[in-house]
Amino acid sequence: MAGEFDAHERQMWAGAAKAYAGSFAALCAGAAEALLDAAGVREGVRVLDVGTGPGTIAAAALARGAEVVAVDAEPSMVELAAANAPGAEVRHGVLPELPFADGSFDAVVGNFVVNHVEDPWAALTELRRVARPGGRLAVTVWHATANEAMSLFNQAMDEAGVVRPSYPAPMSFTRTVEGLCGLLEQAGLAEVAGRELAWTHREDPEVWWSGPAGGVAGIGRVMSEQTPGMYARVKTAYDRLAAGRLGGDGLIGLPAVAVLASGRCQQVTGGHSVVAGR
Ligand SMILES: C[S@@+](CC[C@H](N)C(=O)[O-])C[C@H]1O[C@@H](n2cnc3c(N)ncnc32)[C@H](O)[C@@H]1O
Secondary structure: OOOHHHHHHHHHHOOOHHHHHOOOHHHHHHHHHHHHHHOOOOOOOEEEEEOOOOOHHHHHHHHOOOEEEEEEOOHHHHHHHHHHOEOEEEEEOEOOEOOOOOOOEEEEEEEOOHHHOOOHHHHHHHHHHHEEEEEEEEEEEEOOOOOHHHHHHHHHHHHHOOOOOOOOOOOOOOOOHHHHHHHHHHOOOEEEEEEEEEEEEEEOHHHHHHHHHOOOHHHHHHHHOOOHHHHHHHHHHHHHHHHOOEOOOOOEEEEEEEEEEEEEOOEEEOOEEEOOOO
């Protein structure tokens, strides 16, 4: 049964596919190629993309010639992913219980999903279960340090005096290379390795604002609960802060830092681990 945090996540993403695809998805796409490399996704590899959202990673895996299955907990995402990644099998699926037999995939990937589940350890254990022994698993999360991309919204809300509601929290892990690698090891992965990914996403400030304005993610949920007056104050603060970052191309630079961790899957039975070669 879903806990409070998972139930909150279901509400947060409900109907949000188009607004997410038109805003934050382009930022998340910055990790796509490194994630697929870490999972060894190439021609002929059967890969599962979990929490596929609008299907960015699924489409990138298809472009590599992989055989792709993708799942998401949010029906509007499933619909959009199916349209954006024709050729992939896209299904509804909710971590930590996926509708696949043990060992169904050569590779399993999740781009910015493990930070959206109540029990990240249970989610990773399930991802390991559906990968074949010897297969690879790779996931990303945002780094624990304030990502400047999101801090622009937080700064604007602070300036406007928004009081943050208290939402349910997930079981936490430290969102650093060590923290995410430790979680993969606890979930039974072998040969775990991780690194930081840093890039600067350039975006039109109005497109960037369309994320919270469209109710996307936690930040969008907070904005959707503001009075019209408070909403207008946040937007005014955001416009001023964004103007200060505007480049000659009319775009703002949004520095992002993610953590990528990967490992080799193994069967874990009665405390014994078995890793098969590729
Ligand atoms: C930040 S978005 C990332 C989407 C996509 N991977 C990308 O790179 O753009 C998180 C996605 O995870 C999905 N999600 C959240 N909790 C989930 C769960 N328990 N099981 C499956 N998908 C989940 C959301 O519906 C959303 O589409």
